[in-house]
Amino acid sequence: MSACTTCGACCHSYRVEFSVYELDSLGGPVPEAMTEVVNGSTCRMKGTGVVPIRCTALEGELGQLTLCRIYEQRPCPCTELEEGSYGCNKARVRHGLPPLGEWLGN
Numbered sequence: 001m002s003a004c005t006t007c008g009a010c011c012h013s014y015r016v017e018f019s020v021y022e023l024d025s026l027g028g029p030v031p032e033a034m035t036e037v038v039n040g041s042t043c044r045m046k047g048t049g050v051v052p053i054r055c056t057a058l059e060g061e062l063g064q065l066t067l068c069r070i071y072e073q074r075p076c077p078c079t080e081l082e083e084g085s086y087g088c089n090k091a092r093v094r095h096g097l098p099p100l101g102e103w104l105g106n
């Protein structure tokens with residue numbers, strides 16, 4: 001089972017910003033209602049532009065049971081962040097969770 005289902009640290013750590021062309025209103029997958037405008041070409045998941053960061057699409061409790069409500073429609077920064085990567089482990093450690101590398105064989 002993916003460690004993501006009991007984590008959610010990245011969804012509590014980064015500004016999730018991406019091109020407006022990923023919005024459903026412009027033919028992309030991401031529900032526009034869950035985003036806010038950054039500028040004419042960039043938008044951001046609500047909740048990730050303020051501290052403490054928590055993406056509006058996340059359900060559950062950090063480090064316990066978590067679920068992305070738009071998993072199949074999530075934007076590029078989320079699809080590109082690999083479990084066990086530097087960015088993943090940086091977020092995990094920031095929130096007191098152990099890094100993943102070794103047991104993933106990386």
Ligand code: SF4
Nearest residue numbers: 004007008009010088
């Ligand atoms: S920080 Fe890593 S393990 Fe946690 S939800 Fe994000 S990608 Fe998954």
Ligand code: SF4
Nearest residue numbers: 011055057058068078
């Ligand atoms: S869209 Fe989903 S995967 Fe991306 S930060 Fe929000 S809750 Fe996490």
